[in-house]
Amino acid sequence: MxxxxxxxxxxxxxxxxxxxxxxxxxxxxxxxxxxxxxxxxxxxxxxxxxxxxxxxxxxxxxxxxxxxxxxxxxxxxxxxxxxxxxxxxxxxxxxxxxxxxxxxxxxxxxxxxxxxxxxxxxxxxxxxxxxxxxxxxxxxxxxxxxxxxxxxxxxxxxxxxxxxxxxxxxxxxxxxxxxNVMYSIWRKACVNGTLNGTCTILDANIASFGATSVTDKIIRTIINEFAAVAAKEGINLDSEEIVNHVKSTFNPNGVGKHHPSMHQDLIKNNRLTEIDYINGAVCKKGAKYNIQTPYCQLLTELVHAKEEILIAQ
Missing domain, CATH: 3.40.50.720 (NAD(P)-binding Rossmann-like Domain)
Structure with a gap:
């Protein structure tokens, strides 16, 4: 081919x-x-x-x-x-x-x-x-x-x-x-939505973020926001399964030692991020369906603030 x-x-x-x-x-x-x-x-x-x-x-x-x-x-x-x-x-x-x-x-x-x-x-x-x-x-x-x-x-x-x-x-x-590839795309977006922006703002790898006392609340809230919006588009996400999947990435002997791609883009290479197409997309869709997405909104704004501080290109 x-x-x-x-x-x-x-x-x-x-x-x-x-x-x-x-x-x-x-x-x-x-x-x-x-x-x-x-x-x-x-x-x-x-x-x-x-x-x-x-x-x-x-x-x-x-x-x-x-x-x-x-x-x-x-x-x-x-x-x-x-x-x-x-x-x-x-x-x-x-x-x-x-x-x-x-x-x-x-x-x-x-x-x-x-x-x-x-x-x-x-x-x-x-x-x-x-x-x-x-x-x-x-x-x-x-x-x-x-x-x-x-x-x-x-x-x-x-x-x-x-x-x-x-x-x-x-x-x-x-x-x-x-x-049903759209389910898988939304599921992966949940993983990116919980790890990319958070690890970028915290300047942490996945395992370090996963080890904090507030991680469970953060990832559950973000995934619930994704799931509420996805349901309006006919995609019923299994939030608990996705939470457990995200937690499985925290293992420092596996991908836990890895920095997500957004961290690599902004912190390592000073490039603009894809936050508007992950958490930002959920905010935009949430507004369309009158669904509140405060964690996604704040994370999107924090990443954009970081981009401005670092003068990312």
Whole structure:
């Protein structure tokens, strides 16, 4: 399959590498000049479960797609949420009537943006539990195992979704066809909504946050706010199961020692965050349905305040 990874950061690089190694024709698309140039000069450098790997995978700036002569079967979206619209606008030349687009972004509501550029029958929404870390330009660290759950937005797109699942499985990415991917997307949004903003504001890893005496109240309240809003959209979340799942991440011998991606973006790399597409999205939807979301609202405002203090870009 001919695949473009739109947003070749840590996670995009993981998918690009694994799909490339499985024999697919992969190109990486990213706007970070140092990253693109480093990949093209020295290859994508990867610490892959402790083993150092270098793979030559073509990398491009999205703007270069205007003159791209190849045909792309599938685009996998891994941009930051606030960059999605701009990315899709830039890569319009490779979005043919047959190109399938798989959106694997964190957060909520991205299908509305994708539909502006792609016919519904070509849109796949997904959720992935794979992890990755960006070390520097052209260099990533991959660890652990995961899976990718996805589903077609339009009923007629199931055949294409199953084909993408097959390709992901052949690459060892553990693709799963879902009958209710929106539940999984909301469930993951709950995890991000409880951990990303809190660990960023507290400048703490997951285990340190989990060890505080007030953590249980914080995560339960945030998850209850998510669940109340989700119910208005026909998604009935199992709040207690999600609370227990979040608590399972506190183990310092597992992902507990990890800093969430929002912390990496803002505290480590001084970049703007996706808070508006996680807790902020719940606030916006809550206002629409007349549901109070005070914890999500405060957390969103605190993260924005932190962005201003650090002059994040």
């Amino acid at each position: 001919r695949i473009a990874i739109a947003g070749a950061g840590a996670m995009g690089s993981r998918f690009g590498l694994m799909l490339h190694k499985a024999g697919n024709e992969v190109i990486l698309l990213d706007k970070w000049a140092d990253h693109v140039n480093a990949i093209n000069k020295s290859g994508l450098r990867v610490n892959y479960n402790g083993e150092d790997v270098v793979e030559k995978i073509p990398a491009f700036f999205p703007s270069e797609m205007e003159g791209y002569k190849g045909v792309i079967d599938t685009v996998i979206l891994f941009t930051k949420a606030m960059q999605l619209d701009d990315m899709l606008q830039s890569i319009k030349p490779i979005l043919s009537k047959d190109t399938k687009v798989l959106c694997l972004l964190n957060g909520l509501g991205h299908e509305d943006t994708v539909e502006k550029y792609v016919d519904k029958e070509n849109i796949l929404l997904g959720n992935t539990m794979w992890t990755a870390g960006l070390i520097g330009p052209g260099e990533v660290k991959l660890f652990g195992n995961g899976e990718v759950e996805l589903q077609n937005v339009y009923p007629g797109g199931k055949e294409a979704a199953l084909e993408v699942v097959k390709v992901l499985n052949e690459a060892g990415l553990n693709g799963i066809y879902s009958e």
